[in-house]
Amino acid sequence: xxxxxxxxxxxxxxxxxxxxxxxxxxxxxxxxxxxxxxxxxxxxxxxxxxxxxxxxxxxxxxxxxxxxxxxxxxxxxxxxxxxxxxxxxxxxxxxxxxxxxxxxxxxxxxxxxxxxxxxxxxxxxxxxxxxxxxxxxxxxxxxxxxxxxxxxxxxxxxxxxxxxxxxxxxxxxxxxxxxxxxxxxxxxxxxxxxxxxxxxxxxxxxxxxxxxxxxxxxxxxxxxxxxxxxxxxxxxxxxxxxxxxxxxxxxxxxxxxxxxxxxxxxxxxxxxxxxxxxxxxxxxxxxxxxxxxxxxxxxxxxxxxxxxxxxxxxxxxxxxxxxxxxxxxxxxxxxxxxxxxxxxxxxxxxxxxxxxxxxxxxxxxxxxxxxxxxxxxxxxxxxxxxxxxxxxxxxxxxxxxxxxxxxxxxxxxxxxxxxxxxxxxxxxxxxxxxxxxxxxxxxxxxxxxxxxxxxxxxxxxxxxxxxxxxxxxxxxxxxxxxxxxxxxxxxxxxxxxxxxxxxxxxxxxxxxxxxxxxxxxxxxxxxxxxxxxxxxxxxxxxxxxxxxxxxxxxxxxxxx
Amino acid sequence: xxxxxxxxxxxxxxxxxxxxxxxxxxxxxxxxxxxxxxxxxxxxxxxxxxxxxxxxxxxxxxxxxxxxxxxxxxxxxxxxxxxxxxxxxxxxxxxxxxxxxxxxxxxxxxxxxxxxxxxxxxxxxxxxxxxxxxxxxxxxxxxxxxxxxxxxxxxxxxxxxxxxxxxxxxxxxxxxxxxxxxxxxxxxxxxxxxxxxxxxxxxxxxxxxxxxxxxxxxxxxxxxxxxxxxxxxxxxxxxxxxxxxxxxxxxxxxxxxxxxxxxxxxxxxxxxxxxxxxxxxxxxxxxxxxxxxxxxxxxxxxxxxxxxxxxxxxxxxxxxxxxxxxxxxxxxxxxxxxxxxxxxxxxxxx
Numbered sequence: 003x004x005x006x007x008x009x010x011x012x013x014x015x016x017x018x019x020x021x022x023x024x025x026x027x028x029x030x031x032x033x034x035x036x037x038x039x040x041x042x043x044x045x046x047x048x049x050x051x052x053x054x055x056x057x058x059x060x061x062x063x064x065x066x067x068x069x070x071x072x073x074x075x076x077x078x079x080x081x082x083x084x085x086x087x088x089x090x091x092x093x094x095x096x097x098x099x100x101x102x103x104x105x106x107x108x109x110x111x112x113x114x115x116x117x118x119x120x121x122x123x124x125x126x127x128x129x130x131x132x133x134x135x136x137x138x139x140x141x142x143x144x145x146x147x148x149x150x151x152x153x154x155x156x157x158x159x160x161x162x163x164x165x166x167x168x169x170x171x172x173x174x175x176x177x178x179x180x181x182x183x184x185x186x187x188x189x190x191x192x193x194x195x196x197x198x199x200x201x202x203x204x205x206x207x208x209x210x211x212x213x214x215x216x217x218x219x220x221x222x223x224x225x226x227x228x229x230x231x232x233x234x235x236x237x238x239x240x241x242x243x244x245x246x247x248x249x250x251x252x253x254x255x256x257x258x259x260x261x262x263x264x265x266x267x268x269x270x271x272x273x274x275x276x277x278x279x280x281x282x283x284x285x286x287x288x289x290x291x292x293x294x295x296x297x298x299x300x301x302x303x304x305x306x307x308x309x310x311x312x313x314x315x316x317x318x319x320x321x322x323x324x325x326x327x328x329x330x331x332x333x334x335x336x337x338x339x340x341x342x343x344x345x346x347x348x349x350x351x352x353x354x355x356x357x358x359x360x361x362x363x364x365x366x367x368x369x370x371x372x373x374x375x376x377x378x379x380x381x382x383x384x385x386x387x388x389x390x391x392x393x394x395x396x397x398x399x400x401x402x403x404x405x406x407x408x409x410x411x412x413x414x415x416x417x418x419x420x421x422x423x424x425x426x427x428x429x430x431x432x433x434x435x436x437x438x439x440x441x442x443x444x445x446x447x448x449x450x451x452x453x454x455x456x457x458x459x460x461x462x463x464x465x466x467x468x469x470x471x472x473x474x475x476x477x478x479x480x481x482x483x484x485x486x487x488x489x490x491x492x493x494x495x496x497x498x499x500x501x502x503x504x505x506x507x508x509x510x511x512x513x514x515x516x517x518x519x520x521x522x523x524x525x526x527x528x529x530x531x532x533x534x535x536x537x538x539x540x541x542x543x544x545x546x547x548x549x550x551x552x553x554x555x556x557x558x559x560x561x562x
Numbered sequence: 563x564x565x566x567x568x569x570x571x572x573x574x575x576x577x578x579x580x581x582x583x584x585x586x587x588x589x590x591x592x593x594x595x596x597x598x599x600x601x602x603x604x605x606x607x608x609x610x611x612x613x614x615x616x617x618x619x620x621x622x623x624x625x626x627x628x629x630x631x632x633x634x635x636x637x638x639x640x641x642x643x644x645x646x647x648x649x650x651x652x653x654x655x656x657x658x659x660x661x662x663x664x665x666x667x668x669x670x671x672x673x674x675x676x677x678x679x680x681x682x683x684x685x686x687x688x689x690x691x692x693x694x695x696x697x698x699x700x701x702x703x704x705x706x707x708x709x710x711x712x713x714x715x716x717x718x719x720x721x722x723x724x725x726x727x728x729x730x731x732x733x734x735x736x737x738x739x740x741x742x743x744x745x746x747x748x749x750x751x752x753x754x755x756x757x758x759x760x761x762x763x764x765x766x767x768x769x770x771x772x773x774x775x776x777x778x779x780x781x782x783x784x785x786x787x788x789x790x791x792x793x794x795x796x797x798x799x800x801x802x803x804x805x806x807x808x809x810x811x812x813x814x815x816x817x818x819x820x821x822x823x824x825x826x827x828x829x830x831x832x833x834x835x836x837x838x839x840x841x842x843x844x845x846x847x848x849x850x851x852x853x854x855x856x857x858x859x860x861x862x863x864x865x866x867x868x869x870x871x872x873x874x875x876x877x878x879x880x881x882x883x884x885x886x887x888x889x890x891x892x893x894x895x896x897x898x899x900x901x902x903x904x905x906x907x908x909x910x911x912x
Contacts, residue, residue, distance in 0.1 A: 029816050033828070033851075048717035049819050232711040252713050301825070301857060301874060303793025345860055349817070349825035352792060357815040357827065362800050363793035365785075369687035370755045378690045382677065385669055392665030395673060396901040399777055400695065400737075400763065418696070419724040421733070424767055424776055428721070442901030449904060454665055460695055460763070466728055468696045468735065480663060484652075491659040506656045520654040534656075540646055548584075 003044040003055050006130035013061035015071045023064070030067040030353050040130045052253035053337040056151025062337070066317040067354065079258075082265045084108075084278050092223060092279045097170040101193055102205070103284035104228040104257060105169055108268055109159060109277035111221045115139055133246065139215050139222065142270045144246075151337075152226060152255055152263035153247035155203065159221035161213040163197035167223065169205065170196060177201075180208040180243075192237045193229055206234045206251040207243050224271070226264040228255045228284060254339045257284050288333050293347050295328035301345065302352045303363055314354035315347065377472070380500075380562055381458050384474055387499045391492055393454045393476060398438035400460065401428045406437045409544040410515060418462045431462040435475035436553040440537055443477040444547045451549075454478045454492075458558070472558040473532070479551040486520045486536045486552040493534060493554055502526075502561050506534060515541055524556055532556030563611065563619050570600055571626045578633045587638050594630055601627055671909040672779060672898050675806075675886045676761055679781055682805050688757040688783060693744035695763055696723060699734050702743045705865045706822035714821045719767035721776070737765035741780040742822060745858075745877065748784045749866020754873050756786040772894040775883070782879035786858070790874040795827060795855055798878050803831045803852065806885060812838075814849060823856020823877055834888065843888070850888070853880035 007020055018026070024037040032054065033045040044054055053059030058074065065072045092107045118125055118135035124145065125135040131148050135141055143154040159165055172188035178201040179185045188194060188201065195203040203209040206229045215222060231252045238248045268275055299305055308328055315322055319335040334341035341347065352360070385395060402412060404426050414430055423429035432438060435457050446453045456476040463469045478489040490506070497504050508522045521535030534554045542551055577590055594601045604623065608616060669677075680690060699710070708714050723735035744760040752758070760782045768776045783798065792815070800813045811831055818828030831852045833844035840846040858875030868875075883895050891912040897905045 028828075029814075031817060033816075033818070048714045050714065050821070051819070231713070235711045235713070300789060301791055303791030303796075343824065343860060345824040345857065352825050353817045357792070357817060357825075360792050360796050360815060362797035363791065364797055365686060365794055367755055367787045367789075370689070370752070370757050373689050373691075373752075375690055377692065378680075385673070389667035389669050392662060392667045394665075394668045394903055394907060395670040396903075396906060397670055397672065397899045398901050399899055400765070415727075420737075421722040421724040422767065423721070424769060428776060438901075445901060446903045452663065452665070453903070454663075454667075455901070455903070462696060464727075467725075467731070468723060470695055484655075487655060487658065487660050488662060490656050491662060494659055495662075508654050508656055517652070517654075518650050519652055522654070522656055538646075539649070540642070543642060 003046050003060065004130070004132035005042045005044060005057070005060050006127055007039070007041060008130065009057055009127055010061060010064065013057060013073055014065050014068075015073055016064070016068060017070060018068055023068070026067060027064075029356060029358055031063055041132070043132075046249075046253075050253075050340040052250070052255070052339050053151070055250050055253055056259065056337075057149045058259075059151060059337055062319060062335075066319070069317060077262045077265065079261065082261060083268050083275060084265075087275075089275065090277045092277045093164065093166040094279045094281060095166075095168045095170075096281045097168065099281070099283040101171070101230040101233055102169050102227060102281070103230075104260060105279075105281040106226045106260070106264055107167055107279050108224045108226075108264065108275055109165070109221065110224055110268065110271055110273045111276050112273040113139065113220055113222055113271065114273075115215060115217050115219050137215070137217075139219070139271065142267055143224070146263045146267045146270070147247065147250070150259045150263035150266065151250055152260045153206065153250050154263060154267055155209055155225045155247070156215050156222040157195075157202060157209065157213040157225065158215050158219045159223045160219070162202060162223060163199045165223065166198050167202075167225075168196045168198065169227075170194060172201065178204065179211045180204065181211055181214055182208070183211060186241060189240070191233065192240075193233050195225070204237060204241070204243075205229050207238055207241065207245065207248050222271075222273075224264070224267060226260050226267075228257070228260060256336055256339065257282075257286055258336045286336070288336055289341060290331050290333045291341070291344050291347055292325070293330045293332045293344055297344060298348050298351055301348050302355075303360060304355070306351065306355070310355070311351055314351050317354065318350055320347070320350070376562060377558070380558060381472070383500065384458060384496070384558075384561065387496055388456050388476070388492075391495055393456045393492070396439070396442050396455045396457050397459070398432075398435070398442055398457060399428070400431055400462065402430045402432050402437065403427050403441065405545065406441055409541060410437050412437075416464055418464050418468045431468075433461050433463050434555055435459060435461060435473060436477060436537075436555050439475050439477035440542070440551060440553060441545065443479050443551055444542070444545045447479060447547055447549055451481050452479070454480070473555055474558055474561070475553065475555045477551060477553045479549045481549065483550055484520070484536070485550050486517075486534070489552040489554055490534060497561075500561055504531065504556070504560060511535075514538060520552075524560070526560045529560075531560035563607070563615065564622065567604070567619070567622055567626050570604075571629065574630055575633055578630075578637050581637070582641060582644075584638060584641055587634055587641065591634055594634075601630065666907070668907045670898075670906060671890060672882065672886060675882065675889075676779065676781065678806070679802070679882075680759060680761060682802065683759050683783065686757070686801070688759045688785075691744055691748055691758045691760050691784075692762070693738070693741065693747055693760055695738055695765070696735060697738045697743045698731075699736055701746055702736055702738050702740070705746045705862070706742055707859055707861055708821045712821070714819075717820075721765050721767050739766055740764050741782040741879065742877065744782070745784055745822070745862065746866055749786070749863065749868055749875075754786045754788070754868065756784060756875075758784045760784065770896060772896065775895045775899070777899060778895075779882050780879055781882055782877065784858075784875065784877055786863070786868060786873050786875040788873055790857070790876050792825065792827070792857065795857070795876050795878060798876070799829045799853070799855070802880060803829075806889070807831060807834055815855075818854055818856075820854060820856055822859050822862050824859045826856040827854065829853035829855055829880065850884075851881075852885055853878070855879065 035045045036043040172192040172194045176188045193205040194201045202213040321333045323331040418431040443453045460470045506522045517536035524532035532555045536552045718739040721737045741760040768774045803811045814830045816828045818826045820826045830849040835843045838848035855878040860870035863870040
């Protein structure tokens, strides 16, 4: 949310400087991404404060944390422009009221569309808020959205067949050309706005090109709605079409703000309201929560007085009903959809007080019973022994690079595969570590003629479901034509230090990855637990390296 | 000129087929294509030629050059294959131990740092707990109050596992995006008081650059007991940051939203470079964002079978790589998993 500072100062009686405000916001409310003379950008990524996606919500919040007054009034529902007139309905059919709990359309005639003067105050407000001025109609819907947090959409009424609106899910394969001139394929899971013939908008995401308000528009159908956030988010993700509007739909909207926004927009647009339909199946009741002073103090770790608790919550427009000396029934203001449990209220109190003022308190209580730490102790011991023997520890990715996959002719069907890899370098997960160590050793052989490295980590194997286990792997290239000799000595020293008997069974292998003679399986209690081998020079050569390299790999369980 | 070219060709093709080592082949390559190689030098004589002649010589020269290159490459492969065949004559010896070369071994700086941290919290009675890297959407998200399509999911760009070959759990298996996938296992399997630490590799869908990694390590405390408060959380944060960044490190908590804690907390340390004045490292705010934490959400405790009316919990975790980069004076997070020994062996706290 990009908050225009000029606009904010018109909404609150604010006594502090911009710099003070920018410093205070992260301590009381939310982090900021950017701050200039003209705007403060709140870091809303993943946040649950839907109310902060409106200037009014931001104003209430900042008024609370700075203990100042807002300069606007909550609109009174009785004064909405449509309340004192009898209006015909726009023909609207809402197919699924679960997906569309509230849908309103106002028909406004006698509209005059004119381009926005780029030097106007409106243009400045919009650009400070991160939006582009378009024409008076679009600008008004955007400004109203910014102020109230409720997105609005205007359709050119003459482009809507029979001026009839159907809100439904799309047919598989149905297509729409959106405002940005792109044709988009729709799916059954997408919610759309249509006329009897064709889609005229993807609900909450973008309108169609054909129903766009243009210079010849004289009548509009103005939409204000609440759509199912889950359905909408799925469509936005699939089409990769995030927008200022969709963001607000996804975070959650309220009936109160919707009517306030619709009323404000109709008044600002001019023209004449000639028809209105409200399909209201939304039941939003404010949550009432029990709050105990003892719980507040226990969770925050500070002794608050009842007066402090009351003051903080009242500043945030919560209403309190005293149940006893130190307990209340608290109701959140309608725009705070994020308040669900008592702990949410306690967070409000903590942040108005200031997290940074909470003193440190040492941990008390009895220590838990010891649990098995042998795996971690073993890892520590193995690391210490190998470092002592002169090896350097490395960490490589849990994936196989394309170089490893091709040079080792890996059978990809046996590997755990990523459904949505970032690139082809992160598509397959490692089922051994030594190929990655070989790659790392070869990288280092460009700078050193001797490389001795190890990694302790997890490998991932495809079974019915993926399995993972801890292994130790090492790689050694020491400028000799038989590095296995030294690596085997290191292994012997390691098993001696750990007091473990692992048998080395030398074998003739047809495994193309290894030297035909210099390879062995590691066994414990007749079970295969790893390998020690020289990597076949052919494989090393494929990495454009000549030096002979030996590797070791062992299941950590065998060393436990 | 034609004669000269075919002479070079015959002479060197014969040489190429007669040698038996890669070294000799390299020498022939240099003699032909090195700076003063005969093929490299030959075009210098072309300026003396008539246009007509050049029209014949030019293609001939190019063809010969290509033939010689191919011959060297072919012979190189042959020599290699002959050498590979002879490997069966080599011996394997798993009995003899040899004196080890003298090398300066080194632990990985990140794992070294993690060891320091687990020792630090070990002193407070925290014990290590291991959780899988590949986990269910349920354990990583849902049970932590992050249902599907919840806007908070934007905080974790996730890598999913392709399970089409097993024909089940489509889109349900993922690479854990945080160590918090351990929380439900800890809460379900242990009775309070609980003091656990989880350490290890996590993954995000993130394009690599100097400040972003798709693979990173997290450290997390899961602490459940009677009467825990945000004041304990402040203590843990000070205890940690003052130990790793210096005794006079100032620590400040601020509100932060994570769906699985309430209240949610961001942990800042006073910038150790400018001491709060504002500098490039801290983005001119004077404070560094160093971790996230909070009081475990009552719903999460309930999901783990713990009564939130009786117990409270703290989840606490610093950004390991971020802090270590500050300590090492390193600007590129990718170095940690580069396997590059120049970096790994020389990394030192500043």
